[in-house]
Amino acid sequence: MNTPSKTLTVLADDALKSSSAEQLIDALRTKGFRITKIRQAMIEALVAASQPVSAPQLLEQVSQKHPSVNKTTIYRELDFLADNKILSEIDILDGMKRYELLHPDHHHHHLVCTSCKDIQCVEVPHHDLHALEGKIQQTHKFTVQSHVLEFFGICGKCS
Amino acid sequence: MNTPSKTLTVLADDALKSSSAEQLIDALRTKGFRITKIRQAMIEALVAASQPVSAPQLLEQVSQKHPSVNKTTIYRELDFLADNKILSEIDILDGMKRYELLHPDHHHHHLVCTSCKDIQCVEVPHHDLHALEGKIQQTHKFTVQSHVLEFFGICGKCS
DNA sequence: CGCTACTTGCTACTCATTTGCAAAAAGCAC
DNA sequence: GTGCTTTTTGCAAATGAGTAGCAAGTAGCG
Numbered sequence: 001m002n003t004p005s006k007t008l009t010v011l012a013d014d015a016l017k018s019s020s021a022e023q024l025i026d027a028l029r030t031k032g033f034r035i036t037k038i039r040q041a042m043i044e045a046l047v048a049a050s051q052p053v054s055a056p057q058l059l060e061q062v063s064q065k066h067p068s069v070n071k072t073t074i075y076r077e078l079d080f081l082a083d084n085k086i087l088s089e090i091d092i093l094d095g096m097k098r099y100e101l102l103h104p105d106h107h108h109h110h111l112v113c114t115s116c117k118d119i120q121c122v123e124v125p126h127h128d129l130h131a132l133e134g135k136i137q138q139t140h141k142f143t144v145q146s147h148v149l150e151f152f153g154i155c156g157k158c159s
Numbered sequence: 160m161n162t163p164s165k166t167l168t169v170l171a172d173d174a175l176k177s178s179s180a181e182q183l184i185d186a187l188r189t190k191g192f193r194i195t196k197i198r199q200a201m202i203e204a205l206v207a208a209s210q211p212v213s214a215p216q217l218l219e220q221v222s223q224k225h226p227s228v229n230k231t232t233i234y235r236e237l238d239f240l241a242d243n244k245i246l247s248e249i250d251i252l253d254g255m256k257r258y259e260l261l262h263p264d265h266h267h268h269h270l271v272c273t274s275c276k277d278i279q280c281v282e283v284p285h286h287d288l289h290a291l292e293g294k295i296q297q298t299h300k301f302t303v304q305s306h307v308l309e310f311f312g313i314c315g316k317c318s
Numbered sequence: 319c320g321c322t323a324c325t326t327g328c329t330a331c332t333c334a335t336t337t338g339c340a341a342a343a344a345g346c347a348c
Numbered sequence: 349g350t351g352c353t354t355t356t357t358g359c360a361a362a363t364g365a366g367t368a369g370c371a372a373g374t375a376g377c378g
Contacts, residue, residue: 034324034375055365070327075366077325093250093307095335096365111301122295128287133310136281141315142270148252149308151292156300193344193355214334229358234335236356254366255334 020101021047024086031084041065042077043086051119052090052098052110092119092150113155124149179260180206183245190243200224201236202245210278211249211257211269251278251309272314283308 021044029035045061046053053061059074078099081087088102092112098119111120133144180203188194204220205212212220218233237258240246247261251271257278270279292303 036325036375038326068327071365072328072367073326080325091250091252093248111295111299111303113301114304120299120301122299124291128291132283132287136270136310140270140279140281141318142272142279142310143313143318144270144310145273145312147308147310149306151295151301151303151306153304154302159300159302191345195344195356197357227358230334231336231359232357239356 028084028086033084038062038066038069038073039077039080042074042081046081046087046099046101049100052092052100054096054098056096058099090150091148092117093152109149109151111151111153111155113158114152115154115158118155118157120155122151187243187245192243197221197225197228197232198236198239201233201240205240205246205258205260208259211251211259213255213257215255217258249309250307251276252311268308268310270310270312270314272317273311274313274317277314277316279314281310 021040024043024047025035025040028039033039041062042058045058055071055074055078058078059069059071062069062074078087082089082099085102085104087099089097089099090110091097092110094117106123107126108121108123111122113119129147129149133147136142136144180199183202183206184194184199187198192198200221201217204217214230214233214237217237218228218230221228221233237246241248241258244261244263246258248256248258249269250256251269253276265282266285267280267282270281272278288306288308292306295301295303
């Protein structure tokens with residue numbers, strides 16, 4: 001049995017992460033996609049990541065287990081995973097995209113430390129932004145599809 | 160006389176723009192910086208721009224009057240103008256930065272049309288975001304210095 | 319095992335942005 | 349104007365993220 005409901009709160013982090021990788025892989029298999037070593041390694045790396053990661057970072061990560069991976073593969077796989085709603089792209093204005101697992105039920109934003117480049121997640125009350133988007137829709141004849149909201153500053157460790 | 164107060168509301172846009180370029184240049188001169196042809200042309204191009212512009216766009220613009228400008232100069236000058244709080248960078252997620260004049264008294268955000276790439280400005284009530292940043296400051300031990308908020312969607316012309 | 323379609327590696331390329339250095343020119347003093 | 353000093357500029361070459369085309373590899377199916 002893979003869902004020990006009694007100990008769920010205790011297992012917390014690790015349990016969520018490891019099962020998450022399996023779940024994601026199963027979901028892809030069900031959709032008819034092949035589960036290759038690299039696809040698996042990438043999903044595991046993303047699940048294990050404590051922060052959004054860039055393509056070069058992922059390349060290095062995956063290279064440790066699969067020394068022959070090519071960067072092209074990494075980029076293609078990132079596109080593939082984004083297409084399949086497994087991850088989302090974020091931009092912290094340093095010249096390259098980062099990727100993190102997409103939690104379908106929970107849209108969040110980030111606190112980017114401009115000193116150490118550490119990225120924390122932060123939840124912003126939905127209704128605030130929704131109300132704003134509604135206003136914009138009316139005032140500007142513009143249909144909002146998505147938004148980017150990131151905060152930059154100094155984290156606790158650096159201050 | 161350059162400030163015909165009686166007709167100000169009529170002259171509106173153009174008057175504001177042309178005087179703005181002179182003001183910016185004077186400010187730089189006062190600070191002891193040299194006013195070169197290219198610096199001047201870049202400021203004029205930025206003042207004339209109706210939307211945030213990219214470095215390659217500016218290069219083309221400035222090239223029309225100064226065919227020998229080098230892209231390196233454009234980038235260096237953009238850095239210089241940003242350092243001197245004359246312009247700000249924005250990011251519309253298409254792989255390169257854009258620049259627009261910084262209005263010190265008026266912080267705004269953008270509506271980016273994902274279809275035609277047109278960029279509109281939009282003012283977001285300050286207090287909403289300020290309140291949010293205050294909360295974040297307390298909850299996350301994080302000192303917010305700036306934020307990025309951009310909306311993506313479909314503009315009136317494209318819908 | 320063998321087939322086929324999906325994946326991967328490789329090489330070469332695009333393109334924004336940066337670096338180092340030598341030549342040009344703004345602004346100041348005379 | 350003539351020099352002089354320092355800031356700017358041009359040039360050539362490099363960096364680094366991301367992409368394209370094509371041939372070789374392999375997961376998953378029967």
